[in-house]
Amino acid sequence: MTSKSRLCFSSLLLLHCIVFDSYFLVINALACRPDQIKALLEFKNEFESGGCTRIDYFNGVLCDNKTGAVTKLELPSGCFTGNLKPNSSLFELHKLRYLNLSHNNFISSSLPSEFSNLNRLEVLSLSSNGFLGQIPSSYSNLTWLTQLDISHNEVTGSFQIVQNLTKLSILDLSYNHFSGTIPSYLLTMPFLSYLDLRGNHLTGPIKVPNSSSSSRLEHLFLGHNKY
Numbered sequence: 001m002t003s004k005s006r007l008c009f010s011s012l013l014l015l016h017c018i019v020f021d022s023y024f025l026v027i028n029a030l031a032c033r034p035d036q037i038k039a040l041l042e043f044k045n046e047f048e049s050g051g052c053t054r055i056d057y058f059n060g061v062l063c064d065n066k067t068g069a070v071t072k073l074e075l076p077s078g079c080f081t082g083n084l085k086p087n088s089s090l091f092e093l094h095k096l097r098y099l100n101l102s103h104n105n106f107i108s109s110s111l112p113s114e115f116s117n118l119n120r121l122e123v124l125s126l127s128s129n130g131f132l133g134q135i136p137s138s139y140s141n142l143t144w145l146t147q148l149d150i151s152h153n154e155v156t157g158s159f160q161i162v163q164n165l166t167k168l169s170i171l172d173l174s175y176n177h178f179s180g181t182i183p184s185y186l187l188t189m190p191f192l193s194y195l196d197l198r199g200n201h202l203t204g205p206i207k208v209p210n211s212s213s214s215s216r217l218e219h220l221f222l223g224h225n226k227y
């Protein structure tokens with residue numbers, strides 16, 4: 001037995017205590033450090049989570065096999081009901097690169113500005129939740145984001161801050177209450193290839209980039225707006 005497999009074995013025991021007899025199902029979470037598992041459990045306990053089991057929840061977790069930090073969290077659909085508070089343990093998972101909280105029920109929560117603490121994020125999906133209010137300006141700190149999905153919420157105001165997210169290739173803000181004109185920078189962002197703004201209150205005019213521009217856009221959806 002190498003020291004590596006012994007390490008795995010002790011992580012296994014730890015998870016065994018936490019997830020009862022189902023450790024074979026949570027193989028992804030085996031590399032997680034105890035403090036990260038504690039934060040994950042605290043996060044789960046902040047909500048009514050009858051919609052999923054602990055096993056389902058940990059199946060969506062991935063930790064870095066060198067550092068033990070959580071790098072990926074994909075919440076099962078319909079897992080959590082409740083308020084996502086600014087002091088949530090979620091915002092202690094600073095090494096997250098992929099976070100998918102879509103199709104849950106964060107009842108009448110505004111978008112916490114603390115998402116900006118997770119400034120290693122490359123993929124963030126908050127779609128189909130009950131998020132209200134504006135996108136906090138702190139989100140302009142999420143400069144590693146390549147995919148941002150806030151679709152199907154009740155988000156208002158403008159989305160100026162995405163201008164600073166220069167690595168974005170996929171941006172989905174559809175079915176919210178964004179208003180104002182579509183800023184021309186959005187159509188010429190350096191890597192943006194997919195942009196969905198359907199179902200908002202946006203107004204014209206739209207400056208469609210010409211063929212000599214640097215636009216990478218391949219998919220642009222603008223239907224169900226006000227222009």
Ligand SMILES: *[C@@H]1O[C@H](CO)[C@@H](O)[C@H](O)[C@H]1NC(C)=O
Nearest residue numbers: 004005008031063064065066
């Ligand atoms: C750690 O993860 C990387 C990729 O995520 C993989 O290539 C490597 O084999 C893993 N190492 C161990 C010891 O599991």
Ligand SMILES: *[C@@H]1O[C@H](CO)[C@@H](O)[C@H](O)[C@H]1NC(C)=O
Nearest residue numbers: 076077100102103123125147
């Ligand atoms: C997030 O999870 C949902 C399922 O709950 C899935 O349909 C969607 O593709 C995921 N989003 C990303 C960006 O991986």
Ligand SMILES: *[C@@H]1O[C@H](CO)[C@@H](O)[C@H](O)[C@H]1NC(C)=O
Nearest residue numbers: 042083084085086087088089
């Ligand atoms: C988080 O804030 C809420 C109030 O919004 C408070 O009731 C709760 O005790 C706080 N939790 C922690 C762990 O500080």
Ligand SMILES: *[C@@H]1O[C@H](CO)[C@@H](O)[C@H](O)[C@H]1NC(C)=O
Nearest residue numbers: 116117119137138139140141
């Ligand atoms: C952005 O991050 C820097 C440090 O990385 C921090 O000093 C600054 O306050 C953050 N800005 C916002 C708006 O969160």
Ligand SMILES: *[C@@H]1O[C@H](CO)[C@@H](O)[C@H](O)[C@H]1NC(C)=O
Nearest residue numbers: 137138139140141161163164
């Ligand atoms: C966004 O980018 C602009 C231009 O690069 C910069 O002046 C501004 O400070 C940035 N905003 C934030 C909140 O980082």
Ligand SMILES: *[C@@H]1O[C@H](CO)[C@@H](O)[C@H](O)[C@H]1NC(C)=O
Nearest residue numbers: 188208209210211212213214
């Ligand atoms: C195309 O767009 C670029 C940059 O916006 C502009 O400089 C150029 O004049 C435009 N060309 C035509 C033919 O409209």
